[in-house]
Amino acid sequence: MKESNGVHTINQGLESGSKAGYSNKIFTLRPRLSPAEKGSRLFFLICAILAMGQMFLIMVFLFKEASGLFISKPGSPALSLVDFLGRNDWYPTYPDATFGALALVAGSISVALFSTFLATPVGLGLAAYLSCVASQRRRELFKPMVELLASVPSVILGLVGMAVLAPFLQQALNIPTGLNLFNASVILAIMAIPTIASLAEDALSAVPRDIQDASYALGATCWETIWRVILPSAMGGLATAVILGLGRALGETMVVLMVAGGAAQIPNSLFDSVRPLTATLAAEMGEAAIGGRHYQALFALGAVLFLTTLAFNLLAWHLSRRWRGAR
Amino acid sequence: MVKPPAISARSVSFYYGEFQALRDINLEIAKDEITALIGPSGCGKSTFLKLLNRMNDFVPGARLSGEIIIGGVNVYGPQADPVEIRRKVGMVFQKPNPFPKSIYDNICYGPRLVGVKKKSALDEVVEKALKAAALWDDVKDKLNKSAFELSGGQQQRVCIARALALEPDILLMDEPTSALDPIATAKVEEWIKQSKLSIVIVTHNMQQAARISHGTAFFYMGELIEFAPTLTLFTSPKESRTENYITGRFG
Numbered sequence: 170m171k172e173s174n175g176v177h178t179i180n181q182g183l184e185s186g187s188k189a190g191y192s193n194k195i196f197t198l199r200p201r202l203s204p205a206e207k208g209s210r211l212f213f214l215i216c217a218i219l220a221m222g223q224m225f226l227i228m229v230f231l232f233k234e235a236s237g238l239f240i241s242k243p244g245s246p247a248l249s250l251v252d253f254l255g256r257n258d259w260y261p262t263y264p265d266a267t268f269g270a271l272a273l274v275a276g277s278i279s280v281a282l283f284s285t286f287l288a289t290p291v292g293l294g295l296a297a298y299l300s301c302v303a304s305q306r307r308r309e310l311f312k313p314m315v316e317l318l319a320s321v322p323s324v325i326l327g328l329v330g331m332a333v334l335a336p337f338l339q340q341a342l343n344i345p346t347g348l349n350l351f352n353a354s355v356i357l358a359i360m361a362i363p364t365i366a367s368l369a370e371d372a373l374s375a376v377p378r379d380i381q382d383a384s385y386a387l388g389a390t391c392w393e394t395i396w397r398v399i400l401p402s403a404m405g406g407l408a409t410a411v412i413l414g415l416g417r418a419l420g421e422t423m424v425v426l427m428v429a430g431g432a433a434q435i436p437n438s439l440f441d442s443v444r445p446l447t448a449t450l451a452a453e454m455g456e457a458a459i460g461g462r463h464y465q466a467l468f469a470l471g472a473v474l475f476l477t478t479l480a481f482n483l484l485a486w487h488l489s490r491r492w493r494g495a496r
Numbered sequence: 497m498v499k500p501p502a503i504s505a506r507s508v509s510f511y512y513g514e515f516q517a518l519r520d521i522n523l524e525i526a527k528d529e530i531t532a533l534i535g536p537s538g539c540g541k542s543t544f545l546k547l548l549n550r551m552n553d554f555v556p557g558a559r560l561s562g563e564i565i566i567g568g569v570n571v572y573g574p575q576a577d578p579v580e581i582r583r584k585v586g587m588v589f590q591k592p593n594p595f596p597k598s599i600y601d602n603i604c605y606g607p608r609l610v611g612v613k614k615k616s617a618l619d620e621v622v623e624k625a626l627k628a629a630a631l632w633d634d635v636k637d638k639l640n641k642s643a644f645e646l647s648g649g650q651q652q653r654v655c656i657a658r659a660l661a662l663e664p665d666i667l668l669m670d671e672p673t674s675a676l677d678p679i680a681t682a683k684v685e686e687w688i689k690q691s692k693l694s695i696v697i698v699t700h701n702m703q704q705a706a707r708i709s710h711g712t713a714f715f716y717m718g719e720l721i722e723f724a725p726t727l728t729l730f731t732s733p734k735e736s737r738t739e740n741y742i743t744g745r746f747g
């Protein structure tokens with residue numbers, strides 16, 4: 170709106186200026202940039218290009234290194250994408266090495282989904298509490314605390330998982346190891362809760378005050394207003410929050426490396442050990458010979474991860490844009 | 497026989513934190529009549545209006561002294577339930593604020609809250625409320641369209657219908673036509689004039705107050721300066737401040 174107004178006045182200025190010969194009027198309407206301003210614009214443009222270029226280069230690099238696995242060469246038969254993602258035989262260091270990554274993919278997906286399942290109600294509940302129930306004072310106290318929680322290094326949460334949660338699970342449930350899918354999901358959920366809560370709180374606060382007032386004025390209680398007005402209007406933002414939380418859980422490495430148990434198997438229960446993609450990459454990259462098939466396979470895993478998180482982020486972006494348009 | 501007043505405010509003072517927005521207001525609002533609140537910007541009209549259905553409860557640090565009696569009960573008494581009060585005392589806001597839902601769901605919002613579920617009952621409520629707000633003919637074929645697809649005037653009438661769906665005893669309107677064009681304004685005014693409700697309307701438009709209201713209250717800097725039958729207030733105000741305001745000398 171504002172921009173189009175601006176353009177409009179500029180055009181008017183140009184027309185009337187050229188008609189009447191007041192050429193100086195044009196300059197008052199569209200000030201000339203000083204060299205310093207021009208310079209800083211150029212600087213920001215370069216920054217933007219660098220950031221984009223870097224992203225692009227990472228992608229090219231990933232795919233280039235990974236591609237060797239899928240192209241047949243003397244001494245290394247090509248692996249099909251279907252075998253890579255669909256077979257469960259990740260034996261990268263055997264003499265007859267096989268690279269079926271299904272168990273790793275299953276590990277990633279199970280941990281990400283279960284942790285999101287745990288974190289979503291808590292994160293959304295916390296957001297609802299912060300934006301609708303808490304007094305001004307409590308909100309001012311809690312919101313920064315939630316955001317602070319997001320900055321706890323994941324390795325510390327991993328330590329908690331190893332030293333506290335794992336022995337507890339092992340004893341309480343009498344299972345062989347406390348380092349498993351459940352443990353990793355709980356710790357990842359703790360990590361994702363601040364992300365989800367903070368983004369969701371933003372989404373809830375962005376719901377126009379006047380429709381909340383309308384709801385109260387019709388005799389709705391606070392909870393009825395949350396359920397019937399605020400939640401539906403904030404749905405896009407909330408979905409975005411959850412998806413970004415999911416993306417975060419998918420990409421998180423340190424926690425799963427420490428507490429997921431590391432067994433490359435398709436889990437049958439919540440208390441099986443798993444080995445997500447990220448943990449595999451971090452654990453095995455140091456040992457893989459550069460340029461070898463194992464190395465290529467790990468890059469292929471990286472590419473899968475990259476594309477998945479990219480897809481999630483695009484989806485989140487798309488959702489938040491679409492809902493904003495609908496409002 | 498004299499009807500009891502719809503609303504009586506007794507020595508009402510109201511504070512936003514340290515700031516006193518209303519000073520010792522005493523006002524009896526007649527039943528089934530239209531009462532206009534006028535006064536310069538910031539004098540406390542909206543504040544007073546929102547006190548009547550407890551919409552100021554949400555303002556942190558707000559305080560009130562005095563009583564507001566509606567239907568024989570002190571709205572701020574220990575027994576009073578704000579939810580109950582807001583159902584009896586409907587409100588229409590300055591800016592049309594329909595929910596981002598269909599027209600039908602907008603109207604049904606209040607009734608659904610009180611537990612009306614049956615489709616046939618809801619259909620009836622919707623038709624009645626929309627007819628009452630003079631909107632039925634405009635929208636009867638597009639009840640399932642989003643209320644956002646209507647014009648501003650139609651949206652405001654959806655908001656009126658939405659409030660009417662709860663069959664309130666009293667309707668509060670805060671500058672309900674300030675966002676509307678003359679034609680839509682005329683429609684809303686027409687509706688107000690023929691309705692049989694007790695209506696309290698805030699307006700900056702003195703012609704509007706003169707056209708539609710029975711009684712007019714003039715507020716100035718948090719005080720109620722003068723309250724009289726509309727004709728009297730506009731033709732022979734007692735207070736010089738009222739006269740200055742209505743003749744446009746300040747405000």
Ligand SMILES: Nc1ncnc2c1ncn2[C@@H]1O[C@H](COP(=O)(O)OP(=O)(O)OP(=O)(O)O)[C@@H](O)[C@H]1O
Pocket residue numbers: 512515517535536537538539540541542543544555
């Ligand atoms: N939420 C609030 N917190 C603090 N002060 C407020 C708040 N709302 C209103 N006020 C103050 O109270 C006074 C009365 O405000 P109010 O909105 O009732 O005025 P009004 O008569 O409705 O004005 P207008 O005609 O501009 O709508 C103003 O001085 C305003 O600054």
Ligand SMILES: [Mg+2]
Pocket residue numbers: 541542543670
């Ligand atoms: Mg006002």
